[in-house]
Amino acid sequence: MKIALFGYGKMGKMIEQTAIQRNHTIVAKIDVDTKEIDFSNIDVAIDFSQPEAAFDNIKKCIENNVPVISGTTGWGKNYGKAVSFCDEHKGAFIYASNFSLGVNIFFELNEYLANMMNTLDQYTVSIEEIHHTQKLDAPSGTAITLAEGILKNTDYKGWRLDKATSDHIPIVAKRIKDVPGTHSINYQSTVDSLEIKHTAHNREGFALGAVVAAEWIMGKTGVFTMKDVLNLG
Template sequence: MKIALLGYGKMGQVIERIALERGHQIVLKKEENNTFEGLSTADVAIDFSVPTAAVTNISACFHANVPVISGTTGWLEQYDEMTKLCAATNGGFISSSNFSLGVNIFFELNEYLAKIMSKFDSYKVSMEEIHHTQKLDAPSGTAISLAKGVIENSSYTDWTLETPDTKQIHIATKRIGTVPGTHTVTYNSAVDAIEIKHTAHNREGFALGAVIAAEWIVGKQGVFTMKDVLELK
């Protein structure tokens, strides 16, 4: 499989190594000022760039008839625009706040727990996410996905970084050293607490999941999620 890497930072470099180990070929490594030369020869593109470049990268893939996997966060106010462009160009698209297989299992656990806890008003949910000091967005896309998972399965209506009201989920964000990513969801009451937690040990899980998603989407048209890739629906 021929892969175009759109974004060649630390994540892009780990993705490259894992893709090569799995027998794939890299035909484009696009950094911030590079062109898209070579994109049209790719079977699939993987975008781990920056929020200001993501929409341009994804659009270029659709116009080049190359399915694209995007792990860039911080641009999702234009997500609907990109899904419409995907449909108009008969493209293939997966955007995820986190491609880690473990995190996507964690997403499922989070939604299931939210359904159970929605029956018990004595518990208040909160979240914490910890990442390295170079991470640009806060809260993380993964934390936002976790919050949405709770909102869709409970009476909560929104999340906030500030002091929450009764229908808001508080997300605490921390930026510490080189932490790859730790996410905790806590249900606290006056008598006890229930907590689920995912801790990434390195970037390998994110990169492997992205490559697996890229392998899966080749030859497919439409907008998909990691639920489709991992058959979690």
């Protein structure tokens, strides 16, 4: 595949390495200073840019019939618009708050556990996420996805950052140097605790998942998720 990278920071560079290892070619590295893009030479785009640029990048790709994979977080208010735009233009689009294959399995475990715990009123749930100090958004997109998975399967009304209420899930966001990403779900009662946890050891898992998603979307039309890519339910 001929891949265009929107955003060439740490993740962009890791995706480049992974893509080359899988016999793909990087034909464009697009950042804020890029003036013109030759979409005719691009098979698929992978976007790990900035929150303020992500929606515009996705629109440009779809307008030019280029499938786009987006892992940029912090632009969720425009996700619905991106879905509508993709449908209108018969494009192909995947967004994930986290492309790690392990994390997407973790998402499924989280929902399954939440459904089981829903009838056990003695437990309260909380989420903790830890990332490197360069991460711009808090809580992480992954933590929000985990919260949404719990909300779908319980009577909680929403989530709040660093604040617990009887009907909102607290999310604690920590920033520690050189931590790729750790997410924990904790169910606490007066007699015991139950925890599930995913720990990323490096960025390679995120990059691999994004490239696998790019490989999967080729030749398809529509809006998809990593559930589709991994055939999870």
